[in-house]
Amino acid sequence: MSENGVVPRAKVLTIDTMNPTVKNVEYAVRGPIVARAVELERELSEGMKKPFAEVIKANIGDAHAMGQQPITFFRQVLALCSYPELLNDSTFPDDAKSRARRILQSCGGNSMGSYSASQGIDSVRQDVARYIERRDGGVPCDPNNVYLTTGASDGIMTMLKLLVCGEGMTRTGVMISIPQYPLYSAALAELGAVQINYYLNEEKCWSLDISELQRALDEARNHCNPRALCIINPGNPTGQVQSRECIEDVIRFAAKEGLFLMADEVYQDNVYAEGCQFHSFKKVLFEMGPEYSDTVELASFHSTSKCYMGECGFRGGYMEIINMDDDVKAQLTKLVSVRLCPPVPGQALMDLVVNPPQPGEPSYDNFIKERSATLSALAEKAKLTEQILNTVEGISCNPVQGAMYSFPRIIIPEKAVKEATDKGQQPDMFYCMKMLEETGICLVPGSGFGQKDGTYHFRMTILPPRDKLQILLNKVQEFHQKFTQHYS
């Protein structure tokens, strides 16, 4: 009984009566370690004494948060679209104004405040299609196959949602790489689909072996209905860039085994290593000829969040679907209409990404300068990260060929493993928590992405500014040595 004599009612919604699939969701990139980092920041700001002066968040691919500057042209156009009075302002370049006018003309009432078509603004989808054609050396792209999304996350969720059906032995299974970007495992858990793990080969620079795909698939067929294969290229968290041959093999495998391909290509501009190049699944598929290009079902995903722009907060993205059954496509269009439309500023930004300043336009030179500066800084930091980490005994790091992360393997002494296990913690979570408390550096433990049993890793972004990254890497080095000593 409460103070006022009323028998408290039981809650309607409790942990025991809530959606069980939601309970199964895990999302390490924003897990307990990040929560603790936020707490530490608050404690620091309240004057509490810590062995460090600031928390450095290297846990998430959030470029602007790490100080990367936005592309001037993009932001000028967004400002013009937000407040069209500025179209009369002579300080804005003409190409920015003409882009803004074109976007506004495609908006209901010439306002970004109108709902767009649920599939996305027509003219933006057309620009996306032309971008894909340029990128893929002329392979045609139909704007009707392009869906704008609320970040790539939304597109991936939506595609997975379409694919899930069946119960028990016939429940949809989806193959994902291990290590993976945890959006995939979270989405599969939420949808109640079966997660099928295939392991990337750490010894061969996180490459993908077809024999491993086969093993995973064959095993899975004993307990579910595998229907889709997800690939992240360039890879998160592992930073590898797939070779053309590998992509061909994957496509052949998908064709042979009857799998729907999902290609997460949000890092398509983030390729740093010499000899590496981004090949889109779409392009490779079409170059393999009609036996494949007429039949293999593919969805590929892109985003405004990564590459050189790093505009995560705008939640822009698109997906292109190839060889999707027409009836299913109609269902997809209906499904996305329930949420009305993706954010229009994100759509506008996606439009700028696929249709940036062209040679001869007033903003071209500056655009190229800004883009190159960001990409070459990333390339340099990729190298620096690999180099420094590999000098540390007990840490070994594959080359960061692309994307924005290193995923080094760490040796955790037996005694530390035991202490962690006694606490009911994953050993690399224990390691990363200790690192956070002692150095203020926030990393994500490898267990959040999946890894081979008995191996330990952490994921660290290469996004901090060069000088800060250097400090960070030195601190990691120091911490690892102390930790190893302490537990040896």
Next chain:
Amino acid sequence: MSENGVVPRAKVLTIDTMNPTVKNVEYAVRGPIVARAVELERELSEGMKKPFAEVIKANIGDAHAMGQQPITFFRQVLALCSYPELLNDSTFPDDAKSRARRILQSCGGNSMGSYSASQGIDSVRQDVARYIERRDGGVPCDPNNVYLTTGASDGIMTMLKLLVCGEGMTRTGVMISIPQYPLYSAALAELGAVQINYYLNEEKCWSLDISELQRALDEARNHCNPRALCIINPGNPTGQVQSRECIEDVIRFAAKEGLFLMADEVYQDNVYAEGCQFHSFKKVLFEMGPEYSDTVELASFHSTSKCYMGECGFRGGYMEIINMDDDVKAQLTKLVSVRLCPPVPGQALMDLVVNPPQPGEPSYDNFIKERSATLSALAEKAKLTEQILNTVEGISCNPVQGAMYSFPRIIIPEKAVKEATDKGQQPDMFYCMKMLEETGICLVPGSGFGQKDGTYHFRMTILPPRDKLQILLNKVQEFHQKFTQHYS
């Protein structure tokens, strides 16, 4: 066999092998009639002859698309946040600049391009909390109970997702009003939850009778587990504004029957009729004393899309949750983190809505002028719509007390009903299609929202500019007379 001698592979994803719950989704606001309207627009633009010169879309609550102008202050701040260089531009008012600075300071790296916390930017949630406290006469609001969302749609979907569990007889049932906003039926279909219909009372101005709630609930208990009750106030599509007494009764009912309350209050500023006033569920709940305010679980939803701002394209919104179990709240926070964050420009806009210019600030007068102009124009159009429609024989329309729609009842002659039924069409879909083809006016048939068997309606927004609305209403009148004559 295809041309090149290859046996075409069967598709992985077909209408028979896709997610069956997705197939059950319907969403009338963007259904076949809208698709046809878009086609007609294209045909007109290609010079095809039609009995009308333009398509008028009165199918969706999309204010800017109908010519409503954005609030200047809001757009100035958004431009400043998009392109902070403008903070040096002396033509922007100081209050816009200080708002922009405050928002940017809350963004990682001072950029709207950073991911925010998944629950939303802290300072925005604080502003939302203060807004709710002001609105509700001082009832306290904890910012930790506020979640920013990607439009209200996203919040509603997320809350329903948490609530769904069980199978067969124990499957979660959710009570929704009929007529309803079809997001609800679509979300329930997608989640595989049981939709429990309670009918609003058209004879009493679409009011809600507790006896009807009880009837619906008692029936539903025979085949599912009713757990939540959704209310839209002011109502879409029906335009009613609930009395305080009615809200109290609903809360008592929810408490007695153990139902989680979901209050969709996106039209909270859209109240036009004399004697009507918006009462938030939160405020009424707290004024009913601790017996209720300590126990009844409530989620309420707001959006940047409606009211006087009508900023649909930005996809801003929030939900406040009351009395939610702590463990469930932790699960909610985890769940929203998978999609990373709501769009930051939408969060910024939500911040401006809850923290608009204050008396004494340079933008105050203009803000008030713009807001009042929009709201009084809507009030006038609400009246005009009701008046003209009620002059038509065979159409009867309840007062549009609030929101943005009229939902008149139409009498469809027997012969027309038969012709529609023979075609496998709903009679009011048949009616609206004919109206579209003959007049260019795009409405949504009542069957898209649900209605009592044997009654027919359409939903029409009151958003077109006054002169256009007048023309539209006259055309509807004319069409209805011709249609009735033709089928009598």
